[in-house]
Amino acid sequence: MIELDSSPTTLPAWQNLVQLAASANDISITDLFKQDPDRAQRMQVQHDGLLLDYSKNLVNPSIWQQLISLADQSQLKDHRSALFAGEKINVTEGRSVCHPLLRGTPAYETSEAVKKVIAENQNAHVKIQDISERIRNGEWLGSTGKSIQSVIHIGIGGSGLGPELCCQALKGYAHPQLDFYFISNVDGAEILSLLKTLDPEQTLVIVASKTFTTQETLINAKATIKWFKDRLGLTSPQSTNHFIGITTNPDNAEQFGIAAEHILTFDESIGGRYSLWSSIGLTIAIALGNDTFEAILAGARDMDRHFLKEPWGQNMPVIMALLGIWYNNFLKAPSLAVIPYCQRLQLLPAYLQQLDMESNGKSVRCNGESVTYETGPIIWGQTGTNGQHAFFQLLHQGTHLVPVDFIGTANDPLSEREPHDVLLNNMLAQSAALMKGKQDHSLPPSRFYPGNRPSNVLLLDELTPNIFGQLIALYEHKVFVQGSIWNINSFDQWGVELGKEMTSGLLSDQNDTTHMDPSTNFLSQFIKDKTR
Numbered sequence: 001m002i003e004l005d006s007s008p009t010t011l012p013a014w015q016n017l018v019q020l021a022a023s024a025n026d027i028s029i030t031d032l033f034k035q036d037p038d039r040a041q042r043m044q045v046q047h048d049g050l051l052l053d054y055s056k057n058l059v060n061p062s063i064w065q066q067l068i069s070l071a072d073q074s075q076l077k078d079h080r081s082a083l084f085a086g087e088k089i090n091v092t093e094g095r096s097v098c099h100p101l102l103r104g105t106p107a108y109e110t111s112e113a114v115k116k117v118i119a120e121n122q123n124a125h126v127k128i129q130d131i132s133e134r135i136r137n138g139e140w141l142g143s144t145g146k147s148i149q150s151v152i153h154i155g156i157g158g159s160g161l162g163p164e165l166c167c168q169a170l171k172g173y174a175h176p177q178l179d180f181y182f183i184s185n186v187d188g189a190e191i192l193s194l195l196k197t198l199d200p201e202q203t204l205v206i207v208a209s210k211t212f213t214t215q216e217t218l219i220n221a222k223a224t225i226k227w228f229k230d231r232l233g234l235t236s237p238q239s240t241n242h243f244i245g246i247t248t249n250p251d252n253a254e255q256f257g258i259a260a261e262h263i264l265t266f267d268e269s270i271g272g273r274y275s276l277w278s279s280i281g282l283t284i285a286i287a288l289g290n291d292t293f294e295a296i297l298a299g300a301r302d303m304d305r306h307f308l309k310e311p312w313g314q315n316m317p318v319i320m321a322l323l324g325i326w327y328n329n330f331l332k333a334p335s336l337a338v339i340p341y342c343q344r345l346q347l348l349p350a351y352l353q354q355l356d357m358e359s360n361g362k363s364v365r366c367n368g369e370s371v372t373y374e375t376g377p378i379i380w381g382q383t384g385t386n387g388q389h390a391f392f393q394l395l396h397q398g399t400h401l402v403p404v405d406f407i408g409t410a411n412d413p414l415s416e417r418e419p420h421d422v423l424l425n426n427m428l429a430q431s432a433a434l435m436k437g438k439q440d441h442s443l444p445p446s447r448f449y450p451g452n453r454p455s456n457v458l459l460l461d462e463l464t465p466n467i468f469g470q471l472i473a474l475y476e477h478k479v480f481v482q483g484s485i486w487n488i489n490s491f492d493q494w495g496v497e498l499g500k501e502m503t504s505g506l507l508s509d510q511n512d513t514t515h516m517d518p519s520t521n522f523l524s525q526f527i528k529d530k531t532r
């Protein structure tokens with residue numbers, strides 16, 4: 001049974017960590033290596049093609065012991081069981097959180113309702129296989145009898161980022177003849193300029209939206225409907241083979257005109273930012289093949305098993321979560337930079353931004369009481385080496401303490417050894433330089449590098465579908481562990497609603513915005529005067 005109102009600050013380990021943080025300025029990571037010659041060996045975990053080196057952190061054995069105790073004293077173990085048993089841990093929406101169950105992770109006895117979700121998902125995967133194969137082998141024909149050449153995936157947030165990230169990350173597995181485009185923003189310039197380059201006879205539009213009410217997605221979808229009408233003379237293009245809808249709300253998709261047999265569903269217990277494992281993954285299966293999609297799911301399942309079975313000190317998501325809590329709550333370092341040294345993972349920081357910040361950017365505990373401690377960190381980053389030429393100055397010499405997750409691949413079959421070695425050695429050098437610094441007092445102060453700046457290194461054997469699936473599930477569970485210890489609900493996102501409401505209000509009151517605040521009213525009038 002999960003305690004909704006307990007605060008982590010009352011736990012003995014939390015209080016001990018407060019004490020330990022008071023003298024944390026004395027910790028030197030390089031000294032810790034000197035004191036413990038086995039530190040590099042001890043503070044690493046390997047799992048199925050994934051290595052986490054967490055030795056370069058501002059953590060000594062006493063701190064580490066208290067962090068592990070924090071996990072023990074918290075409700076993490078029960079909460080993890082509740083997650084995998086499909087209990088209704090999304091308390092503000094009264095929902096289960098079923099995304100791990102979509103990857104076929106056998107864990108606990110589940111309710112009949114959850115069994116139904118799993119069965120529905122299995123049916124959805126049969127549909128995904130059938131549709132993806134027909135599109136890939138040219139049997140899915142457009143209204144003029146031609147096969148599909150271009151797929152436009154329209155969806156935003158969790159309904160867009162996951163498929164786009166997968167398709168980019170695993171582009172080495174992509175169908176050689178099909179082209180994929182991802183449209184999320186309600187910026188007419190994007191969709192309209194894309195449509196100019198495509199042939200409607202050979203284009204399929206996938207409209208992905210959990211709610212099927214999202215303004216951006218529906219407006220972009222309407223632009224494609226108009227394009228098909230204008231170019232092919234169809235009266236209801238959205239009811240033809242040119243459109244597929246993916247949603248938890250098939251009634252809305254049908255009202256939009258999408259043919260019932262072209263609607264794939266998933267359950268409302270799958271949060272948008274956790275939905276790439278569901279029907280939302282159709283585009284992944286079309287682009288990369290159903291076998292590759294299944295391999296991504298299998299990788300996530302491997303990570304689920306690791307998370308379920310390993311003791312806290314050997315458990316990758318738990319280790320990463322505890323380190324994050326140490327920095328965020330005790331050393332007051334509010335952000336985490338994620339820097340993949342792999343250009344194909346360029347969307348990963350944005351993906352993790354939504355995963356982490358939408359999940360754990362909360363100020364109330366599960367019982368509605370305000371928290372008195374920091375919750376979700378600010379996630380940011382971009383690929384290395386590009387970031388080195390942008391924000392690494394601040395990482396090395398700025399005034400903020402910014403922990404970093406470096407992510408690299410030992411091998412890259414799409415690259416060659418020389419550039420790949422350069423890429424990897426840049427990553428190793430940056431992680432080492434942040435820790436070591438350079439304290440040469442004969443040089444001007446501007447050349448002083450304080451060092452002692454922490455980082456994790458996640459090294460993947462190779463960016464295979466399985467390891468990619470593990471990587472995403474690793475971060476999902478890390479976010480879960482942090483939310484669990486903070487006792488917040490990581491599975492709702494009420495914070496995004498107010499802005500949506502106010503946009504609708506502004507759009508409907510365009511002629512009179514005087515009831516708005518003076519700044520918004522002024523800007524609104526100013527734009528009106530400028531509008532041509």
Ligand SMILES: O=P(O)(O)OC[C@H]1O[C@](O)(CO)[C@@H](O)[C@@H]1O
Binds near residue numbers: 156213214
């Ligand atoms: O899938 P939908 O319903 O279109 O929502 C898109 C995204 O919008 C959000 O609801 C918040 O803006 C996300 O949680 C979600 O992934």
